[in-house]
Amino acid sequence: MEQLPDLLLQTPLPIEPCFRTEARLVAFQGDVSDCLKQIPDETIQLIITSPPYNLGKEYENRRDIADYLKTQVPVLQQLYRVLKKEGSLCWQVGNFVEEGEVYPLDIFYYPLFKNQGFKLRNRIIWRFGHGLHASKRLSGRYETLLWFTKSDHYVFNLDDIRVPPKYPGKRHFKGPNKGKPSCNPLGKNPSDVWEFLLEEWEEGLWDIPNVKSNHPEKTVHPCQFPVELAERCVLAFSNEDDWVLDPYMGVGSALIAAIMHNRRAAGCDKEARYVAIAKERLMALFSGTLRYRPLGKPIHEPTGRERVTQIPQEWISNL
Template structure:
């Protein structure tokens, strides 16, 4: 039986939010406030309908100018989370996070984590291994940054583990609220804030799917917002807001937010989604929902009878 995704009907009317239909480079200078979190998935220079295909050098030069402006409106305790994939040219892959790292370092930001966002679905490559992850570069402006560890703790694997020596011998060695997510890179679907985050990307059967071709899930943004901002007082900015996932994640978790999107059709979808959220009509994937693993009885997990006749030897 297919389980319906829950609807979220809570909205705090004291939270301030705005979607702006304009070019980020033009708008940033008009802000008279600072943001505790700037989080986005920038254009990848893939030549899609909302991008002009440029050389990677031209693309990065444009992004560098925008990032410099963003750093100016980042608070001293603030963070930037930059979610990127790969630039592909003539079958060769250029991992964008490597190029972006130098840009942020030149602006004197400090890298705190390079988070791997792992997902199960995507294009099936025939001349290389299929790509199944993208990265989130988390930078801070200073050493005194917001980090709410308790908001993103995960269940301990061995909660009953105890100290075996010393003055605390026999006492629980863990934290009753859960463990600090480690930097061990393994896929654990229930361990939702491990440094590999196994979160499904937004494909055709995802409850949040819209017309945007490179939409990222609300769930992905929520985890950064919970950890890197403070409830009610923090402001969140998405300079390439797309269909508004960041703004939705922010207001869902009592944070003020601004999203900027230059494409009118995506801007309109974003506003419609925000309105639907406020009315309790927007479908969202729950933040800690495990990835579905088909059982052996599911048809999709069974070996097709057409393949049984095939002989792969020789």
């Protein structure tokens, strides 16, 4: 079990079943539209979610992609309504695949957000090194996170997400600043493709391991995204005590990230068992027993020597 951040609250927060502006933690079980109706206009600072992909998972009914996108429009209208003017929305999606043809959902979603008045700031690539292997096309190793804002004035805590410069000792070689450091002492601005390698935020890719069978955060949810992914959005696009909302919260990863960094958190899911697991994980967070992959933990790189077995004698004799 990994060491949890020191700023965790010592006393568990009450998990409210319905939204109240004075609450700090809400886990709503039911339809997303019923949840959003409870939230007053311009209350939420950050919306971060991964919606159903229309892949035919146990919690969704697969349908034509055009029909699927139509069902999302009323939700986007409500999300725009509840978001503060200086707020952000992070929409994480992968690909819809039908009869071997790939439909990149972020591209299909973009005009829907644009029609509601959202403004795209970055199309962030979340890269992961492991996943299912394809046999008739290249294996997919990334998903996309669309960062939208409601207006041109928005929260962006760049200093909280800066990365170490590649050449920290680099200096100006001419001009009035000759000989002075040319790098920002707080670090450089990360790119829109982030990777976490041997040092936290060292490169420009979000190389965050996806939640598969051996991931410490793995639950029964088939499409769970890691807390680490949500943490970066929470730090960059919200401030302490702000409301963070996940309208498709699954097992509560975004809520956990928000509470860890002293934000208010609200989430919704129609599946009662996922809401129950989310509540269990939140209580484990408060008790210090949550299985969690820390922000910026080095990613294991196989050497090819991990599984050394006894070599059969007949192999040796044939050398």
